[in-house]
Amino acid sequence: MSLTDLNLSGKVAIVTGGSQGIGKAISLALARCGTDVCIADIDPDLGKEVATEIKALGQKSTVLPVDVTDSGQVANMVEKAIETYGRIDILVNNAGGASGANFRLGRVLRIKERDWDETIAVNLKSVFLVTQAVAKTMLDQKKGCIINIASITGLFPFAGMPAYSAAKAAVINLTKSLAMEFAPHIRVNAIAPGLIDTPRTIKNRTPEQMKHLLSNILRGRTGKPEEVADLAVYLASDAAEWVTGSILEIHGGQTWLAEWGQPDFRDAPKS
Numbered sequence: 001m002s003l004t005d006l007n008l009s010g011k012v013a014i015v016t017g018g019s020q021g022i023g024k025a026i027s028l029a030l031a032r033c034g035t036d037v038c039i040a041d042i043d044p045d046l047g048k049e050v051a052t053e054i055k056a057l058g059q060k061s062t063v064l065p066v067d068v069t070d071s072g073q074v075a076n077m078v079e080k081a082i083e084t085y086g087r088i089d090i091l092v093n094n095a096g097g098a099s100g101a102n103f104r105l106g107r108v109l110r111i112k113e114r115d116w117d118e119t120i121a122v123n124l125k126s127v128f129l130v131t132q133a134v135a136k137t138m139l140d141q142k143k144g145c146i147i148n149i150a151s152i153t154g155l156f157p158f159a160g161m162p163a164y165s166a167a168k169a170a171v172i173n174l175t176k177s178l179a180m181e182f183a184p185h186i187r188v189n190a191i192a193p194g195l196i197d198t199p200r201t202i203k204n205r206t207p208e209q210m211k212h213l214l215s216n217i218l219r220g221r222t223g224k225p226e227e228v229a230d231l232a233v234y235l236a237s238d239a240a241e242w243v244t245g246s247i248l249e250i251h252g253g254q255t256w257l258a259e260w261g262q263p264d265f266r267d268a269p270k271s
């Protein structure tokens, strides 16, 4: 059962981090419902493959190379999207993550200032920058929808991930501020996923860590990017016209109390 029968035809979306993982699944799901999609990503080569898939579905798609932590690049990206499509109906602030050094050196006593800053920039500042650049157009249209991809770590922190958890908690709070500021014209919501099966999720964890994490998920498996995408399509649709300032959790029953015993990631293999 999928929600992708919802009709979003005629709409234009920007999906940050749309080249792979959850962002790719959201881009394809929106396109299946009739949306033209701008893929705004730091990795345009991967994005081109997604754009080709979207075009095969009969929708337009443009890859917009951007580092979402850089205000100048963000302004250019949004300008190009408006130049090409004339409007923006849906913004999905998805780019982010807790990969690489930020992931391994996560503990407060070990994290380097640079890693802290990078984690906050890609997960939190990016949401502010892209939203600021897009919101004026949506307010002029008197309609728009913003979806922020947060994380359940923003609701309860994971061991060894203080910077990422703090950034995602701030995204959840910012979502509510934005919903207030842009009401009644722009709806702003967040999705807080649990462990989703994307390449970086597996790459950054040992088999033992994966086993431990799965034992804390009531449904006994990781989530699929497409399952997060279904929620995004719902939020973007008119079916969610009365939904704003909300945080939709999707985690298969990932139980936070058990996370207290979760191993931290000091010994994760180098990526």
Ligand SMILES: NC(=O)c1ccc[n+]([C@@H]2O[C@H](COP(=O)([O-])OP(=O)(O)OC[C@H]3O[C@@H](n4cnc5c(N)ncnc54)[C@H](O)[C@@H]3O)[C@@H](O)[C@H]2O)c1
Pocket: 016, 017, 018, 019, 020, 021, 022, 023, 040, 041, 042, 043, 066, 067, 068, 069, 094, 095, 096, 097, 098, 122, 149, 150, 151, 152, 192, 193, 194, 195, 196, 197, 198, 199, 200, 201
């Ligand atoms: N995978 C999970 O288990 C999980 C769980 C909860 C929340 N999330 C969140 O979902 C979002 C997507 O996660 P994912 O697992 O699909 O990640 P991913 O690493 O598979 O994909 C992230 C995408 O963002 C792009 N990106 C990274 N930095 C960028 C930058 N500075 N500018 C522009 N693009 C950039 C990457 O090129 C990539 O295409 C993230 O915000 C992540 O924090 C993921």
